[in-house]
Amino acid sequence: MIYTCTLNPSVDYIVKLDELKQGEVNLAAQDSKIPGGKGVNVSKVLKRLGIESRILGFVGGFTGSFIENVLQEEQLGTDFIKVDGDTRINIKLKSQEETEINGLSPDINENHLNLLFDKLSVIEEGDLLVLSGSVPGCIRNSIYKELIESISSKARVIVDSKGEPLKKALQANPFLVKPNHHELGDLFDVRVDSIEKAKVYGQKLIEMGAQNAIVSMAGEGAILFTGEKAFRSTVPKGEVKNSVGAGDSVVAGFLSAIVKGEEIVDAFRFGVASGSATAFSEGFCTIEQVNRLIPQVLVKELT
Ligand SMILES: Nc1ncnc2c1ncn2[C@@H]1O[C@H](COP(=O)(O)OP(=O)(O)OP(=O)(O)O)[C@@H](O)[C@H]1O
C-alpha cells in the first residue's frame, strides 16, 4: 500500500482574474475550491495513474470536513486525524502571473501526533510512505525524521518538503527526496541557478543521507541522483497553464512506476512527464497525457 501523509493540507481556492489590480476591488473571472496539500495531490494523481493509496494527515473545522467529503466522493481512501481548528485555505491567484497566499494551519498537539504514529504502525514490509509538504509551525521540525525512524526501514519513504524538516529527514535515510532548485538552494544558503550548481548541491543530499534525490528545475528539466550517479532529463515543450501540483505529479508519476517494478531511471522519466502533463493542464494530468509526453523526456547520465 502507498500511504501519503499531509501534516498541513489545505482547501485551495483557485481564482482567475484577467488582471490583478492591487488596492482595488477585483472581480474573479473564474474560481474553484479543491482539497489540496502536497500529499493529498500525490494521492489524487496516483489515482489518475491507476494506483490506489491511503491519505493520512490532520484536518479540522468546516474546511477539513469539505476536504474529507470531496476526497471520499472521489473515492480516495482517507484516514485523517481530526483537530479543533480550521484547516487552512490557500489562495492561488492566477492573473498576469501566479500569486499564492497560504493560510495558517490549525493547532496540532502531542496527542494528535501520537495518533499519527499509531496509524503509521500498521505499515508493512514493502509499503511506501510519502511525507509531503510544509510542517505547521506548531510541530517540531524533526517530525519527518521521527516518522521515518518510527517505521524502522519497513517502507521506502519519499520526502517532499523544504528547510529544516527536510534537512533533518535526510538523517533518517529516506528512499527519495524531491526539492525544487529553490528549495535546494535554501538548504545551503546559495542560489541554484544552473545545472552545474544543481549537480553539486543535489549530490550533497546523498552525502547527507538520502538514498536518491530528484531536483526539479521547472522548465529547465530535472536531475536524478542515485547514490554515485546523476541523470539529467529534458522536459517536454508546451504551454504552462498551471504549476500548482506539478511537483506533486512528479512524485506521483515516479511512485506509480516504482510500484510497477520499473527501474529508477525509467520511474524518473515517467515522473517528469507527469509533472509536465500537469503543468500543461488546467487541473492534474491524466495517464493519456503522460504517455503522450514520455517520448519527449530524454534522460542522459551527467558526467
Ligand atoms: N515550463 C515547464 N515546461 C515543462 N514542464 C514543466 C515546466 N514547469 C514545470 N514543469 C514540470 O513540472 C515539474 C515540477 O516543476 P517544479 O520544478 O517547478 O517543481 P515544484 O516547485 O515542486 O512544483 P510546484 O509548482 O508543484 O510546487 C517539472 O519537473 C516539470 O516536469
Ligand SMILES: O=P(O)(O)OC[C@@]1(O)O[C@H](CO)[C@@H](O)[C@@H]1O
Ligand atoms: O505549504 P506547503 O505544504 O508547502 O504547500 C501547500 C500547497 O501550496 O502545495 C500544493 C501544491 O504542491 C497545494 O495544493 C497547496 O496549497
